Amino acid sequence: MPLRTLQYRIKQLVMQQCLVKQGSRRWTTYHLPVERETNTVSQPDEPIAFSNESTAIRAYVRQSPAAREPVGYHHSFLDAYQPGINFYLSLRERTYLAKIGKPPMADQPAGTYAKQILHRLLIDLSWNSSRLEGNTYSLLDTKRLIQFGNAVEGRDPVEAQMILNHKDAIEFLVGQANDIGFNRFTILNLHAMLANNLLANSRAQGQLRYIPVGIERSTFYPLEVPQLIAEYFEQILMKTAAINDPFEQALFFMVQLPYLQPFDDVNRRVSRMGANIPLIKHNLVPLSFTDVPRDIYTEAVLGVYEMNRIDLLKDLFIWAYERSVRRYTAVRQSLGAPDPFRLTYRDAIQAVVGEVVRGAMGRKEAIMHVADYASIHIEPTEQEHFREVVEDELLALHAGNFARYQIRPSEFDAWQRAWGGQLPHNHPRSQ
Structure with missing residues (x-):
């Protein structure tokens, strides 16, 4: 190189x-x-507390593949789980996660909390989930790619595609919070977004697999019969949907979907994004996998594949969620209290701002367009306030915040020229 x-x-x-x-x-x-031989892995704030069962799993999967027993898919692992009767998380663990994961906010529509922190979530979750797959982009690289579309020169284009696919998937989950769930529509489309432009066979995006697959550095041999893959996939969706507790849902899906390997590839990514479905719908703090060590995550998944043991993945799940809670509590505190009006009309504001920018409208044309939009889509008593809010958003729009409106850099540049010319780099508003 x-x-x-x-x-x-x-x-x-x-x-x-x-x-x-x-x-x-x-x-x-x-x-x-x-490396220090210890039962904990030191992290910036605190170590991961491994149970004795987790320590035993790590010891087994750290052996060379030749020393581990070859195993196939055991349907009994899925079949034995009965929602409401069996639990991966104890009552104490579920109660604890619910206590720390519920932000101090009044009841709001599904996805409201995730929308409040969306710009941070897009970067954090896209970066951490990609990092767990070996992506070498840094956090800053990821931020620049998501916000400005700037890919790092000299890197494999696959890495940029992986991150942008995560961005699309997160926006889908948050934007469609009322409609998503553990059903074919959501999970197949989630896979299609995460696998976009990454599979040799483009028809495999959003399709259950018909070919055998292997797991690198594992003695686990996934199921190969397409009819059974389809049947067990439906069983996973039905059982996950029947679970009442959102944290139990998240962990169950993270365990069972990768174990079945229903897709040609990208199964673990689908499981991590899917784990956030119940959290987003219940306005709980999302799981962004902040600081999760890649090697321990891999060991945890191998423990499920080769031993049907969930203890290590559960320990990691709880630890990772604690870190996500601390991160997004701090983020939300820095944002201040949300404006109820902006929350109510968030989609309308996003739509009209996007139309103005994508249409490269000048100031006079934009003001007329906003007024016309308000007269059609907004209640008469709210129209004037709506116009003021949108105009404030347009005045505050700059190179560091336009990505949240799904605007491309080229569209933003064209709009800036029409709006009043490119601002000097050292101008206060351009900063």
């Missing part, structure tokens, strides 16, 4: 503490960090 690319990647590995740098200039050397 080009020397500059190599230097950049090494620098990123050092920043991510995946490599340790010693010396400088021509005497610089790099080596792997020394």
